[in-house]
Amino acid sequence: MKGWLFHLAVLGVLAVLAVILPAYHANNLARVLVLAVFATGYNLAFGYTGMLSLGHALFFGAGMFGAALPVTLWGWGGLPVLGTGMLAGGVVAAAVGVLALRTKGVSFMIVTLMFAQAGYLTLIYCNAVTGGDQGLVLPGAARQVLGLDLTQDGSRLWLALGIYAAALAGALGLVGSRFGRVMLAMRENEERSRMLGYDPYTVKLKVLVISGLYAGLAGAAYGVFFGYAGAGFATVQYSILPMLYSLLGGAGTALGPLIGAAVMFWLIDFASGLTNAYLMLVGVVLIVVVLFAPRGILGYVRERWLPWLP
Amino acid sequence: MAAVILQAKGLAKAYGGLKAVDGVDFALNAGEIHALIGPNGAGKTTFVSLLSGRIAPDAGQITLAGQDVTALPAHLRVRKGIAYTFQITSIYPRLSVFDNVALAAQSQGARDLAGAVGVALGRVGMQGLAGQEAGTLSYGHQRLLELAMGLALKPKVLILDEPTQGLAAGEIDDFGALVRSLVPHTTVLMIEHNMEVVMDLAHRITVLNFGRVLAQGTPAEIRANPAVQAAYLGTDDAAA
Ligand SMILES: Nc1ncnc2c1ncn2[C@@H]1O[C@H](COP(=O)(O)OP(=O)(O)O)[C@@H](O)[C@H]1O
Ligand SMILES: [Mg+2]
Numbered sequence: 041m042k043g044w045l046f047h048l049a050v051l052g053v054l055a056v057l058a059v060i061l062p063a064y065h066a067n068n069l070a071r072v073l074v075l076a077v078f079a080t081g082y083n084l085a086f087g088y089t090g091m092l093s094l095g096h097a098l099f100f101g102a103g104m105f106g107a108a109l110p111v112t113l114w115g116w117g118g119l120p121v122l123g124t125g126m127l128a129g130g131v132v133a134a135a136v137g138v139l140a141l142r143t144k145g146v147s148f149m150i151v152t153l154m155f156a157q158a159g160y161l162t163l164i165y166c167n168a169v170t171g172g173d174q175g176l177v178l179p180g181a182a183r184q185v186l187g188l189d190l191t192q193d194g195s196r197l198w199l200a201l202g203i204y205a206a207a208l209a210g211a212l213g214l215v216g217s218r219f220g221r222v223m224l225a226m227r228e229n230e231e232r233s234r235m236l237g238y239d240p241y242t243v244k245l246k247v248l249v250i251s252g253l254y255a256g257l258a259g260a261a262y263g264v265f266f267g268y269a270g271a272g273f274a275t276v277q278y279s280i281l282p283m284l285y286s287l288l289g290g291a292g293t294a295l296g297p298l299i300g301a302a303v304m305f306w307l308i309d310f311a312s313g314l315t316n317a318y319l320m321l322v323g324v325v326l327i328v329v330v331l332f333a334p335r336g337i338l339g340y341v342r343e344r345w346l347p348w349l350p
Numbered sequence: 351m352a353a354v355i356l357q358a359k360g361l362a363k364a365y366g367g368l369k370a371v372d373g374v375d376f377a378l379n380a381g382e383i384h385a386l387i388g389p390n391g392a393g394k395t396t397f398v399s400l401l402s403g404r405i406a407p408d409a410g411q412i413t414l415a416g417q418d419v420t421a422l423p424a425h426l427r428v429r430k431g432i433a434y435t436f437q438i439t440s441i442y443p444r445l446s447v448f449d450n451v452a453l454a455a456q457s458q459g460a461r462d463l464a465g466a467v468g469v470a471l472g473r474v475g476m477q478g479l480a481g482q483e484a485g486t487l488s489y490g491h492q493r494l495l496e497l498a499m500g501l502a503l504k505p506k507v508l509i510l511d512e513p514t515q516g517l518a519a520g521e522i523d524d525f526g527a528l529v530r531s532l533v534p535h536t537t538v539l540m541i542e543h544n545m546e547v548v549m550d551l552a553h554r555i556t557v558l559n560f561g562r563v564l565a566q567g568t569p570a571e572i573r574a575n576p577a578v579q580a581a582y583l584g585t586d587d588a589a590a
Contacts, residue, residue, distance in 0.1 A: 218452075225445070235425075235440075237426075238425055
């Protein structure tokens with residue numbers, strides 16, 4: 041109960057920000073929220089279940105093109121393609137998981153990375169439909185969802201907030217459920233879990249598919265919101281980002297990915313205004329966090345002050 | 351003749367050239383407390399790991415209540431009623447005591463999770479510790495938590511691998527009373543080094559040596575068996 045109220049309050053603060061923020065920051069907040077949806081899904085697999093995947097860029101990319109292709113090929117509208125993108129992320133995650141989950145640890149990381157790389161090359165190779173290096177620009181007509189015109193900063197932010205709220209509620213519901221307990225069990229001690237009657241393979245596959253659905257939805261939203269789908273979003277960088285967001289904000293905490301995404305985004309925004317070597321500054325901050333709060337910002341807060349935080 | 355609940359025929363497992371379990375025939379009667387004894391390295395842990403499905407046998411067959419489970423993966427055997435507690439304590443140290451036991455209880459479909467956890471913790475005398483992080487428990491409590499997890503699975507057959515190892519004398523007495531209270535509803539197969547516990551609790555005893563069954567019988571028969579005396583009871587272990 042306390043947890044739900046707390047998260048409701050956070051969403052309330054975001055809604056206030058949506059009203060008062062100037063256009064430049066409103067646009068950035070929309071971007072951060074979409075990336076936070078992606079990272080929240082990543083965190084379900086990584087932070088809660090202990091799967092270190094480098095394949096999520098592919099699920100994100102699958103969502104992006106799962107949304108963009110129906111637009112460019114068949115002229116579908118904004119709302120249905122958010123659905124197809126989400127589905128594409130889940131299906132691709134299932135296909136990758138069926139094979140990759142035969143391995144674990146470092147091998148799992150490498151196998152998922154290989155899949156993502158193969159997916160990226162496929163996107164480039166099929167340039168006739170995917171636009172190759174150029175990518176696809178989505179026409180304004182396809183960027184209308186539930187009466188919101190997503191070419192406008194304000195409506196973009198409101199829809200981003202709505203999607204993030206749904207994603208957060210889904211994650212909270214999941215980790216608070218019996219299945220959520222089994223997810224933690226897999227992270228903590230797989231062999232013990234097997235001997236309590238749980239099949240690690242199927243549990244992890246389910247979580248990976250859920251995580252893929254999140255990534256797919258985020259990828260689709262990113263494409264529809266900003267009117268562009270490109271193969272660049274399927275490169276390894278986009279697998280590492282949600283991992284960094286989770287680690288920075290707190291792996292295995294529900295709000296950690298949002299906090300991580302926000303801190304990182306505005307840190308880069310701020311640092312790049314100061315110096316060209318802004319990535320170095322970002323690196324220093326990351327190292328400091330890892331040294332002093334190895335469980336991330338919210339992990340630290342949970343340890344110190346709010347042990348009930350999910 | 352009591353009904354056989356768990357049976358092994360010609361069970362074998364080798365590690366390289368070492369025959370850890372070497373053609374064991376074994377029958378566990380429903381409702382009994384059966385002790386598995388033998389010197390270190392005799393193959394006891396390997397044998398019960400084969401029964402529970404943690405490792406796959408090279409040869410042989412395992413049946414549970416008449417059904418062949420040899421090819422069944424471990425997690426499905428657990429669901430069918432074979433629970434295994436680890437020789438080396440294996441819990442979830444970063445989860446609460448409640449969550450540790452809840453994972454066992456919800457695995458066999460408990461509706462009232464809090465109730466089921468409370469009952470299991472109560473049986474091992476740990477009801478007051480539900481909120482504690484499992485890794486911060488004393489060693490003895492961690493052993494008991496492991497046992498509570500086994501109980502919460504409501505198994506047909508409970509396999510205990512050296513459950514009294516590291517327990518204090520008082521805790522061992524409580525443990526004995528607990529195991530006795532489980533039968534005949536549950537069948538208990540336990541590996542145990544403490545001869546006092548074995549002779550006190552077990553209805554029947556199987557002695558393993560070099561991966562083979564050396565003897566089987568009631569405590570009195572085992573005590574009187576010259577081969578067992580030579581191989582095992584004559585050693586320092588008997589002093590325990
Ligand atoms: N995973 C393993 N790899 C290699 N040898 C093993 C393995 N597990 C057990 N053994 C060997 O098999 C024999 C039986 O071991 P174990 O079943 O643990 O005996 P016990 O439980 O009776 O002490 C020992 O010689 C042990 O060293
Ligand atoms: Mg052993």
